[in-house]
Amino acid sequence: MVRQIEIKLDPKDLYNEEMIRDKITRIFQLKGGDSFKYTIDRRSIDARKKPQFVLQVSVYLAGEEPTPSRPIMDSYRNVEKEEEVYIIGAGPAGYFAALKCLEVGLRPIVIERGKDAQTRRKDLRAIQQFGVVNPDSNYCFGEGGAGTYSDGKLYTRSKKRGNVDQVLKILVEHGADHDILIDAHPHIGSNKLPKIIANIRKTIEQYGGKVLFEHRVEGFTITGHRLTGIQTNKGLFDVRKLILATGHSARDIYHALLSEKIRIDAKPFALGVRIEHPQSLIDKIQYGAASRPENLPAASYRLTCTLEQRGVFSFCMCPGGLIVPAATAPGEIVVNGMSLSRRDSPFANSGMVVSVAVEDAVRHGYSGALACMEFQKKVEQDMFVIGDGSQKAPAQRLSDFINGNKSSELPPTSYIPGILSQRLDQLLPTDIYKHLKRALKYFGQKMDHFVTNDAIAVGVESRTSAPIRIPRSPDTLEHPDIKGLYPCGEGAGYAGGIVSAAIDGQQVVEAIMQAKNQK
Ligand SMILES: Cc1cc2nc3c(=O)[nH]c(=O)nc-3n(C[C@H](O)[C@H](O)[C@H](O)COP(=O)(O)OP(=O)(O)OC[C@H]3O[C@@H](n4cnc5c(N)ncnc54)[C@H](O)[C@@H]3O)c2cc1C
Structure with a gap:
């Protein structure tokens, strides 16, 4: 019989096998010499108060063994x-x-x-x-x-x-x-x-x-x-x-x-910007500590709201990651995010996008099955045209983006091709910008210090999903x-x-x- 239990651990004890065994011994009132095996089935972080790891553990007492599962590759022929x-x-x-x-x-x-x-x-x-x-x-x-x-x-x-x-x-x-x-x-x-x-x-x-x-x-x-x-x-x-x-x-x-x-058929998609903060700031907001506690990963966030029946949400958040140029043709600027396995870059980036319905694309003058795709493409080309012919992306400090100010200079970024100070608020379609601005103000109330001029908005985050079905x-x-x-x-x-x-x-x-x- 498998016994499943939950064990909570201070982050510094994540790899402390002795402590895990000790907790199991106490839960099952085992004696010092009793042998048992255990497997960790799930590992999550509870960051609501003081962050801790929550492990779902299966325990096998003396004479019991975990059943190994058959490799999927064995079924190939x-x-x-x-x-x-x-x-x-x-x-x-x-x-x-x-x-x-x-x-x-x-x-x-x-x-x-x-x-x-x-x-x-x-x-x-x-x-x-x-x-x-x-x-x-x-x-x-x-x-x-x-x-x-x-x-x-x-x-x-x-x-x-x-x-x-x-x-x-x-x-x-x-x-x-x-x-x-x-x-x-x-x-x-x-x-x-x-x-x-x-x-x-x-x-x-x-x-x-x-x-x-x-x-x-x-x-x-x-x-x-x-x-x-x-x-x-x-x-x-x-x-x-x-x-x-x-x-x-x-x-x-x-x-x-x-x-x-x-x-x-034309299909709704989402459009917006990629926002980049110093990772240390997101860690501080999420973990409530001056520096990230040992063993905890670079912190992430998920923000979402609905304004006038339109969703505005963070998308593909990359803690400790990089903003990358995701264009698939010359003459367009598209940004997205990625990270290495260690997630150890000093930046945290995430898409911040507004859902776009087919009717929105129609209102912008597009029609037929390609309406959303053509709308998406036009915004990506606008971002390119304003630039210097390279993959440098238009950017604004986050508070400047919300307040409609051009940034006099920009902070360091993970985006290797480089960023150009532009009025991204004016480059985006007005309705998209209006929703982003309201939502960002709201997110700033939910997450203290999220809206800051230490963060930047970079355009454009447009390949969130297919604009066609x-x-x-x-x-x-x-x-x-x-x-x-x-x-x-x-x-x-x-x-x-x-x-x-x-x-x-x-x-x-x-x-x-x-x-x-x-x-
Ligand atoms: C920078 C970036 C970061 C992302 N991060 C994540 C993440 O962390 N987690 C996550 O779940 N998702 C992430 N995504 C999204 C994820 O990659 C996609 O959802 C997923 O790859 C979709 O899989 P797919 O096989 O349907 O299409 P794709 O992965 O897009 O594959 C389509 C393939 O078709 C090929 N192709 C296209 N046209 C033709 C043609 N005419 N002839 C022949 N071949 C063609 C393309 O070259 C491509 O290899 C990210 C995407 C990007 C761009």
Whole structure:
């Protein structure tokens, strides 16, 4: 019988095994010599008063053993001779779909416009240092998708614990730290992600799947109401089953779908700025101590409110992180955030965004399926036009942003391409700015010292989710009008984040298999 208990620890005692054993001994009234084993199943932080760690622990008394779970990789088989499924996009949705294919007996052929995770680094350096954006290889495009050089936060709002645990287990089997299985807020970091992603590719290839880099899909062949092929920059492919997992930034794919009259719909997204504080200030606000107590991670925050039926919320908070240039084409400025596994930069950044409904884009003069996407693109281009032709981003000190003042000079930032003092308050669409300003004032009341001129607002945070939804039937997960086309992941509007995209990839393959078995 497993006995589950909760143990609270002062942060300095987190790794004090003797203290944990002592607490267990006392809880179960064991004698000094009684042997037992324990596993830590969950680890969270309760920061409401004096911060402490809360551990969920399973205890096994003498003669009892934890049951080891079977590796997921044991269920993969060689699929070289099996039916082919084409997957466009080597992001979390695409790669987890490919792994699921190995489990169910389908042969995944992954087509990816970008380069492998390692080679991709050079193109990221070119963006950071020279402001040169390669439209096929950048922070969003390339092996591992937008997830590779991201923050690598792995929490999700998905309530399906089993699915989430499976994704985390697969990541551990490919080299992620075991801690992600127990942390309430698991995180990998962009220094470790590329290797894990490359290991996933090796598994796909080892079991007979294929990954083709630098293959950009440019068009779809539809015969009757069935998908029969794809056109790429490297030639044509006959395709019968296609998982389309191209992420939220593949604007060319949305155009290609529309040009074949394949139905897509405008979808709400969110728009705003990235805010950066000194990490020491956020630590002080959240932990209430002059310096961060030992073993506690760089502190984070989550802020949200609704104003006139519009949500304003912090997005993808990166404690101890960096602001990165996430544009996918020349002539636009887009910012996002990432961090390394240690989260030890002196900065804390987070998106602060306002939800944008389709009607908002229409009010700004856009129409049709691409309304939200065109609105998003225009704001990103405005941020570029005001600059000096590089990836330097417009910025304002936070109090100046709220009060509508140009900042006479700007504090240091983690954003490597550099920032330019501009009237970001005027560059943003007026309605977006108005909501941000009100919400920030409100957040400043909730979190003392949050609104300060020691923080900056940097523009623009616009790739929060896809501005398009590609419809699919809820039961078959196939496009309702086109047989063989399976919209998937964030770009199709069915995921928001690494874990939910991975789960969606798995579910699409399960749906394909279910339909196959019913024939
Ligand atoms: C800087 C940054 C930080 C982030 N931090 C986090 C985080 O901490 N936690 C989190 O959960 N989420 C984070 N995200 C979001 C997360 O990365 C995405 O939600 C997730 O990657 C979506 O997965 P996906 O597979 O649906 O699409 P993507 O990851 O976008 O993958 C799509 C893939 O399709 C490829 N592709 C696109 N068009 C074509 C084409 N025409 N032909 C061939 N291939 C094509 C792309 O190159 C890309 O590799 C972050 C995103 C960014 C940009």
